[in-house]
Amino acid sequence: MTMLDDHPSEEASPELEKKAERAESWRGFFTALPTYVFLIIFFVLPLIIITVISFTERSRTGKPVLGEWTLEWWIKLGDPLVRTVGFRSVWLAFLNTAFSLLLGYPFAYWIATRKSAIMRNFLLVLVLIPFWSNFLVRTYAWRTLLDSNGLITSIGEWTGLWGKMLFTEPAVFLGLLYGYLPFMVLPLYAAIEHLDWNLVEAARDLYAGAWKAFRKVTLPLSMPGIIAGSILVFIPSLGAYVTPDLLGGAKTTLLGNYIVTQFKSGRNWPFGATLSVTILALMMIATIIYFRKGGKTL
């Protein structure tokens, strides 16, 4: 546009328009260039490196030996132990996503339908407040709550419903749910807040009861928020490290911890690399499926 403005006397011929378009696309390229460079150096390149490492033999100290190729680590993915850890991770990530949605949707709906903007913003700030303190610190706080004399344990023992949960799967689940719930609430809020309520009224006018109108109109139209929130919760849950490390025990190893073990005490960099590439591929597939499925209803 600026180019055309610079030459007001020239008429906008197709030639000139093409020139302007080309300049526009170059400008776009230069704007994005720093990000491209950054991502290529710190994301694409490392990705290639670990993919290569996953096909190498390991040395006695666990480091990769370049030049000696093997498929051993990829075959090892089929080991029962690896499979158990994998299924446990996917299951917990799925459970966490489902419960985040179950808890997050009504809450986001409630915030989004407050009439006063001040109230809505206040409630959103409340959702964000946990981010003001370090995730590690908050996870340690959960450790205290779930430990022998912790508040949650005391309540459980007093009511007789549960005992000490620390270092068990439920503890990891609670920790993950706590950590990633805001990532579900925020996109849901954005989607519901943008909803055209006339459409719900139209559904009511066309003989839909309150629940039917929700299912046929509100829910499908908030699908973008559900998809975004689910991806934002599922992916970090699947690769979670801090939460299972601090709240889980030896019996609740998740993929994240398992990978770290390979690089440290396991002395097996190539297998660690294989697991990392696998998890990445899994996430990508999950994301693509989710978008495809969601895309149809939009």
Place this chain on the structure above:
Amino acid sequence: MTAAVGIRGVTKRFGDDVTAVDNVSLDIVDGEFFSLLGPSGCGKTTMLRMIAGLEFPTEGSIQIFGEELALKPPNKRPVNTVFQSYALFPHMTVEKNVAFGLEMRKVPKAETADRVTEAIAAVHMTGMENRKPKQLSGGQQQRVALARALINRPKVLLLDEPLGALDLKLRQAMQIELKDIQAEVGITFIYVTHDQEEALTMSNRIGVMEAGKLLQVGTPEEIYERPVNRFVAEFIGETNFIDGIATEDDRVRLADGTEVYAISDAPVGADVTLTLRPEKIQIHARDATNIPPERNQLPATITRQLYYGESFYYEIEIPGGELLDARLENIPSLRRWDVGTEVTISFHREAAEALTS
């Protein structure tokens, strides 16, 4: 005969100090095209939403064919609405949109399919069944919204400024089409609009609202020719106001002392305002002798002339100092007057109406 819609003493308050609809009572006849007309914020849309069940009245009763439903939810009412913004479901095809009401009422699949085909054909949208609302023009969306409402065979169809978003040409075409559809299906239409021309041309009867109150209900002719007060006279069409005092024999004394005949039921001595439409005024030469006796005469001076193509506008000063607008149709025999010419104006005794207060 029971009214299609019977509204009794309906008031709607929002919070403590906003009264959107103020004690409105109204009967709408079966099969009529009824318009609620008024400026934005006059309460006409709130009134419509209360009939639809999207708002509940604070006080009063709303009946449809004798059945009380002031407090029933919208899905339990035999009415359907065409919304201002159409409110088509963006995630559904035209077909799904139109079928929505029947699906909700669990009409058998085969019957639904037949009725959807029929309804889409009725609004000339055959072939567009699988499009999404986003792929349609404003006029097409309008048609789908209409089909989606009419397919349910409501006892009353509510339309909330349905043509507001369309451009002039399309709006005029849709006005005629709507009127035809209404005649064909024979359903009572309640039409909310702020466009007085639309209301005049389409309606059997009009209800004029202002500040939550229903000011006047009548045929388009009654509303235009016999407005009950200054607001109605001014809101519908253009008009001149001349202040005066009512005297005996339906006469009104103007500021300069001359008396004219007008339609009046004001008591003698009351302050009144005459309303006189620009097109009812004729202009003659000052010494004209052929003016019929049933016409009032006033000496006047031309102060401005505007050419409008199909008509001429003259601004005229009468002895009291008031300026009147006169509109004369541009016919070949029309005599034209220069600014400053002293003339005589005339208007029929029944063309002017005396409004109290």
